[in-house]
Amino acid sequence: MDSLITAAARALASGDALGALKRVALREDAPALALRGIAMAQLGDLVRAKALLKSAARAFGPREAVARARCLVAEAEIALASRDLTWPVKALEAARATLQARGDRVNAAHAGNIAIRRLVLIGRLDEAEQALGALDPTPLPPALRTAHELVASGIAVRRLRTEAARAALERARLSAKEADIPALTAEVEAAARVLDMPTARLISHGGERPLLLHEVETLFSGETLVVDACRHVVRKGDTVVPLASRPVLFALARALAEAWPGDVSRGALIARAFRGKHADESHRARLRVEIGRLRAALQGLAEISATKRGFRLAPRGLGEIAGLAPLVEGPHAAVLAFLADGEAWSTSALSIALGASPRTVQRALDVLAGEGKAQSLGRGRARRWLSPPLAAFPTILLLPGPLPSD
Incomplete structure (x- = not known):
């Protein structure tokens, strides 16, 4: 050189x-x-x-x-x-x-x-x-x-x-x-x-507060039964019950956990799990079936008992019950979470990271752009999305090899 x-x-x-x-x-x-x-x-x-x-x-x-x-x-x-x-x-x-x-x-x-x-x-x-x-x-x-x-x-x-x-x-x-x-x-x-920085929200005893990362780690290692809406699992210590593929059961578990130590009415559970505005006998029958499935899934971790107005979740043994929720929730929260890193994302990159189709991601981005939560730069294949304000790109780039004098 x-x-x-x-x-x-x-x-x-x-x-x-x-x-x-x-x-x-x-x-x-x-x-x-x-x-x-x-x-x-x-x-x-x-x-x-x-x-x-x-x-x-x-x-x-x-x-x-x-x-x-x-x-x-x-x-x-x-x-x-x-x-x-x-x-x-x-x-x-x-x-x-x-x-x-x-x-x-x-x-x-x-x-x-x-x-x-x-x-x-x-x-x-x-x-x-x-x-x-x-x-x-x-x-x-x-x-x-x-x-x-x-x-x-x-x-x-x-x-x-x-x-x-x-x-x-x-x-x-x-x-x-x-x-x-x-x-x-x-x-x-x-x-x-x-x-x-806060990473999640703890919902317990009728209130909620933000948690730092080390507080989440402490929560998971203790005796508390946690219904984790960040990963869609129910956990207590080293025992983890995944419910990501069973959204109805997770919705029921989350509603019951967030109401602990109280109970939840049947109407509220039907609205939360089935999104039914008016509960009829078919909804109540389905609720009984899904509650039975949830009892089986949480066997050894918690009990679900019927009350006069609905159902109540209780831990087996010592400990409490709490819900853990993301800081931001909504239909497009996952897309927002990736955009929050300050980098400019292409639709295809978000599709790969989220495991969703590019069309689904594009629809979410269009909604977020309409709400002012996302903005785009460029056009066509060069189009990139990010959360305002703009942030710098990483600077750890390839450096040349050893120089002759080294």
């Missing part, structure tokens, strides 16, 4: 995207195009960055497989930052294998980290945790160690392991301080704030 390319690479490694552009902005050779692409990505112009990286990959010769692989990894991270989850995962894996085989272990590890971040984003936590455990962050440079620890904290948060999440974030802070990249430090601090 010539002196200008070396200087631009060092500037990018320190987070100085503008400094890198000053050195290579007017050059059209392959290394300069790649560095310009990464710099533009760090500055937030992801469309231009993607075009520059594609040009760089084409400009590198057939013998420069490592350079082309690095461009592919950078493209993959830009796709992740722009929530383009349809970007070919096999191309990223092929690039990672090439880098690993050619001895570029740092960028190979970075490619693996991007793949893990994608798995976390779409909720495949078991695969993500297994892949993360196979990566050793020790030999990585500080910026990539920070990225590794951010992924570890993200998995721990989703697993409700707050102590593990805090430990990973503390390691991320130390690595970010060592990297001395302000944008990276800001990203770590933003991730840490999640632990100090």
Whole structure:
């Protein structure tokens, strides 16, 4: 590499995207195009960055497989930052294998980290945790160690392991301080704030209050029978009864839990579970059947007894009953939850993350846009959705390999 390319690479490694552009902005050779692409990505112009990286990959010769692989990894991270989850995962894996085989272990590890971040984003936590455990962050440079620890904290948060999440974030802070990249430090601090923000609502004894993540973890580990509307399960300690595929039973369980220690009238249960405005004998007969099914599902955890006006839920043994609900509820709450991360999502990416059809997601987005809860940017296939106000994209992007003088 010539002196200008070396200087631009060092500037990018320190987070100085503008400094890198000053050195290579007017050059059209392959290394300069790649560095310009990464710099533009760090500055937030992801469309231009993607075009520059594609040009760089084409400009590198057939013998420069490592350079082309690095461009592919950078493209993959830009796709992740722009929530383009349809970007070919096999191309990223092929690039990672090439880098690993050619001895570029740092960028190979970075490619693996991007793949893990994608798995976390779409909720495949078991695969993500297994892949993360196979990566050793020790030999990585500080910026990539920070990225590794951010992924570890993200998995721990989703697993409700707050102590593990805090430990990973503390390691991320130390690595970010060592990297001395302000944008990276800001990203770590933003991730840490999640632990100090309300994550759900506790409904008990006729009232409700917000809960922090560690309070939810404590609730789940205690003797309280929790009807969890965030995951649609009933749990007590290590015993979990999934009811996501049985919405009527879950609606009944939730209504009974939120009324504990009181009972719920038959009319209220019919309205909650069957959405019937006027209860007739057929509704009452169906309610008896569904209550019987709920008794069987919760056998060993709780009892359901009939009262004069309806039914009452009671725990078996010691402990109380409580309901746990999301902070925001409604027909499109899941879409809002993804948009709340501040990133710009495509309809196809939301479809993959939610496991719903693109048409269903588009209808939800149209409703949210009409209510002022979502806004779109661009048109056609480039259209992206986000929650106002706009937020910056992640800045952990591919850094060049070791320089000749290192």
